[in-house]
Amino acid sequence: MNAQVNELQVIDQKEIALAFNNDQGIQAIIDNIKAQVNEKFEGVVWDFSKKKDRDTVASLAYKVGRSKTAIDAEGKKLKEQYTVFTKKIDAERKLAREQLEAEQARIRKPLDEWEQAEKDRKQRHVDHIAAIKMPANLCGEWDAASIKDAIQTLESKVIDSSFEDFEQEAKLAKFETLEKLRTALVTREKYEAEQAELERLRKEQQEREQRERDERIAKEAADKARIEAEAKALAEQRRVEREKQEAQEKAEREQREAAEREACLKAEKEAALLREEKLKQQAIEREKQAEIDRQNAIEQERLRIEREQEAKAEADRKAEEARLANVEHMRSINQEILNKLCEIGLDEDQAKAVITAIARNQIPNVSIKY
Template sequence: MSASNELAAVPPRETALQVFQVPNGLEPYLQKIRDEIDAFVPDVSTRKGREAIASIAYKVARSKTALDNVGKELVAELKEIPKKIDAERKRMRDTLDAWQEEVRRPLTAWQAAEDDRVDRHQARIQQLRDLMDVETLFAEGIRFKISQTEAVVVDEGFEEFESEAHQVKAKTLESLRASLTKQEKHEAQQAEMERLREEVAAREQKEREERIAREAEDRARREAEQKAQAEREAVQRREIEAKAAAERRELELKLQAEQAERARAQAEADRAAAEQRAEQQRQAAALQAERDIELAREEERRRADAAAAEILRQQEAREADKAHRASINRAALDAFIAGGMPEACAKQAVTLIAQRKIPNIAISY
């Protein structure tokens, strides 16, 4: 940045950090700018004076930018220092971790082998413990597990777990033998119960077969008796049906004769009733014709009376309306005369208003 564009020089790079670290370290540079501002006499009356003011203001702004850029560059450099420190710390940690792993590798391999050895012994001991589970086994299965347990050889091959293996094997055999005793007793009880159930079932089967035989014999006897009874009842039923058929035939002939007589009497009664109905209908028609004529005459009289009454009513209404209008017109006339209008003029005014010849003025009747 040229000197013509700023009012104060910036701190040199080698001393810039010390200047910015000290409180008010930039004060000499700011004071130089202040002195330049105070020494300047602004003149806005001429173009040159106005341009001089703008130039000084621009130099102040450029000085601000120059000083701020120095501080910004210092901050950027300082921010790189923690990154470099962190990178070296990471390199140190990674190196020492690798060296730690290198040093410990034999111990780690030994520990893995030791854990594997212990796990194998524990697994063999757990297999002995698992042989105690006989929840769903019969006695034969428990005997097989006892033979499996007895076949397990516990010796120095178990190393420091030999004592525990002996204890677990003994406990497993004790548990299996107790379970075998209990299961054998249970199976013996089940066998005895099964034998008793079979005896009961055989006895019930025999009793059932004997009962079926007796029931079959009784059923055959009842069927023979029922068949004989049915044959006797069939003979009696045929005799009764023959007798009933003869009686029905005799009754039917009697009924047919009675029905024929009733039909003849009914026909005679129907004929007489028809003649009577015809006469009654003729008389009723004649009477109805007379009534219709009389009703027509009466209706004609009512219509004539109503028409006459309507004419009279309309005439009376017209006369009443005429009298009503004359009364109202007379009252208007009297009002005009009372107001000082001559009677002839008042009559003419009332007439013109009544005939609606005067706009916006009307008489309410």
């Protein structure tokens, strides 16, 4: 760092008073201040992590600010003494304020940027520490397993020099949070153990009530089985008596039915003889009609064959006529082509050879349209 940076002097009141009475006098003072700043400030590499450099830049900007304040104050004094120069002095004051404030901001900019970066750095560490403390505020609603996971996660978290000047605070936050989580874990495990015991007692009560219900149901089932057995024995006795009565009635009914069947068989035999005679007569009549139908079918088949033969002969005749007509048509076209080929210089054999080759598709892309 340049050792002469701190030598920037604040302008005195006499020089300011003279400058207000000369054209461009204040601008000359401003330019002089800027020149001194550029000479002593530009090109210097600052290390704002060092208090000495921060104080040096702040002091330099402060002295520029004092020059601004001195010019403004002297101008205000001269304004009161020289009212005729009020507008000029106000303009010069405004000029000095704007330019020197800009110069002051320019000088402070790297320091302001460093201070903002420092503020951001600290905030990152503060947020990180808040995240370390967060489980202690949330664990009241967690179960024991979740609290154990949080303890294990936090125990594995390394607090080292990456926390910079917040390292001790981060270690304290980790220690305090772990203590709160471990306390919460003890409380939660006790609560869960109590709940488990209550659940065990509830299940024992349910099992006991279930056994009592099962015993009651078993007794009711035994009573029901005894009553059903007694009812079944009574029903069996009544069934035997009813079957005995039904057997007697069945024997009497079978006797009546045997007599009725014998009478029916006699009547059916007589009816069967009548039906047999009738069927014989119907069979004779059916044979006669079948013979008539067979002769009719033979005649119909003979007529159908004659019609088919006549139709086939007619079709063959027409086909032959069409074939002959087509042959004649092709012959006439071939003759016409032959004549044309002979007209253009071919002899008859050559022309016939060409026509034959075309008809046999031996010449590509050439055909005869018949």
